[in-house]
Amino acid sequence: MKKIFKKLSIKKVLYAILTFILALCLVFGSLITVLRITFFNANFLSDTLNSSQYYKDLCVEITDNLTDLGDASGLDKSFFEGFVSEVLVREDVQTYITNFYEGKPLKINTSKFDESLQNALTKYIKTHHIKNVNEENLEYFSAKASKIYSNSIKIKYFSAIQDLIINNAGLLTVLIVILALISAAICVILIATNEWKHKALRYIYTAISSAGLFLLILPICIFASGVIEHIAILSRSLSDMYTSILSTVLSDMIVISIVLIVVAVAIWVIHIRVRKKSAV
């Protein structure tokens, strides 16, 4: 009697451990999946920027910075009004993103911007009949303006993580597959080794639902804390971008959690039916 009792307890403990490991695999697998489809996905970043105010704000910031430079260079404040083309900014940012995810150097081609600036300067000098022009200083100004533009196009802090993204994108996919296989294996073990199939389904339900709850509670807590809106970033465009990215990541986690919970509930329903069948 004692032996049977001991045997049953050890089995239950083992199933509990397997259930917990399954839940862990699902949590980490889901988190890695979210990372893979967001930070490690070029389309995600492009879509996020397109759907936010990023480009509009960026154009305003570039214009402000160029105006400050113009102030220091003898240009009217109106010189840079309407100068920065949102179309060009979008094009250059998209190129930057593509290069980022392809592991290419993140150098910005400012030739179109430089050309526009030269044309505008020539027109300005002619229109205002300016005679006091030092070519060397003007070149220095143009170089600085170009630097402002290229620094604005670069997405800040991205270059620091490019290697991380490029080198680990494949690894993440492998990890997702491994975790999925482990999860599947645990499910098979639970079902195959359990005399009562409905109990196995209950264990699987517990694992999936707890993982779903975890992935639901975590982003809700982060949203509720308001931490995303309180990140101190100097640039409005950058702030928009990072808050959009973080919000989307957290939303994706909630979506995955809902999927897991729905699957868990379905398994619970199946478990009830299987239990009724085995009772008969």
Next chain:
Amino acid sequence: MKKLCAVLLAVFIFLISCCSAFAAGINAAEQSVLSNMRSPANMNGHKIFVPTAYINQAEAHFNTIDMTQQQADKINALINAGRSFLEGTGKSNIKELSPSERRTLLSYASQAAAVLKLTAVAGSDETRIKITTKDGTIIVDESNNIIKTTGFSSLAVPIAAASFIFVVLILAAAGLISLKKRELENEEI
């Protein structure tokens, strides 16, 4: 690197100061901190000093607060600890610090920032850094050029290399040094 260090020195001073606002004046506690800042550090035979500009910024900020002796003792302890740590590395330049050494400094910064409730505002321009109180009052808005392009930072003022090292002592707690440095270096394409 230079710009970062220079700014971070100022930042650290503010990081380690207390938060209550008072009328202008430098009390004995604050004077002890300023004196400590003026003392040179010996890093592998190189005597290094905090740039005057940053001691001045510290003094300017101390004019708006009222530091207690207890707080000053804490601050001086941090300065001394940072100094000792750097002198103990045997390095002569902050650039030579290993990642783990930088992390040590960074952890000082985190503690100080948490205690002092200050915010580092991540800049869009890598030459600029802004430190505010949690409610947004600007304490440091530094582009790291003393003589500006009258409004736009362009030329880096070549502050003596030695002085930057000492900045790290004080800004150990800021730790922003390490973080920002990596970003700055990586930003240069």
Next chain:
Amino acid sequence: MKKSKPNTRAQKRRKKFLKGLRRFLLMPVLTCLLLFVVVFGITTPFLSDFFSIGSMFLQDNESSYSRTYENIFSPSDNSGDTVDAEDVDYPSIDKQFGTLEIKNRGVDAKLFFGDGYVPLRNGVGVYAGSFIPGYGKTILVSGHNNTYFNGLKNVKTGDIVKIRTSYGNYEYQINKTRIADANDKSTYDLGANEENLVMYTCYPFDELGLTEQRFFVYADKISGPEIVGIYE
């Protein structure tokens, strides 16, 4: 007293229902809690530095990208000899705390503390690593050469610079002008223990382009209240 087994169908159903509810809700919740403990237990050693550093970048309020600035200047009558440090509201960065004027030279600007974008768009700015009038040290002021400091091109030795603040009115007499490179550190002394005003702007004036040269104007204090009681 021993608890009696449920013998009615309703009682049996209720017991079954509660057991099912326990398995349906309680087990997932407990497992979820355990997940939190384990996940944070595993990740905290790796992420604690990140969270600690990250907390430095959090503020109480949402970021404001307003271009407005705070003006703490209100005209004062004090042109006397001293003003108590306790009566001086030491400005913080980007705040207007006074005005600067050089009569008949076309210089009349709001005076800010700090010399970043906000001050120089709206007036002239005192470098935050220098000091305010009355402090007895160097006051380093910058302004754009095509806006508020364009008038510096007209100044002469002997001209009077008037700075008005909320705690006192100051006058400085220009003694020297100088053209130098922006990197020339001999153009200012931030450690000076005598009050001196250094104003600078880009040079040449009225020329298109960015230049590495600066036009410096030096002035000595001739009147205005000294801030006393700064050091205990």
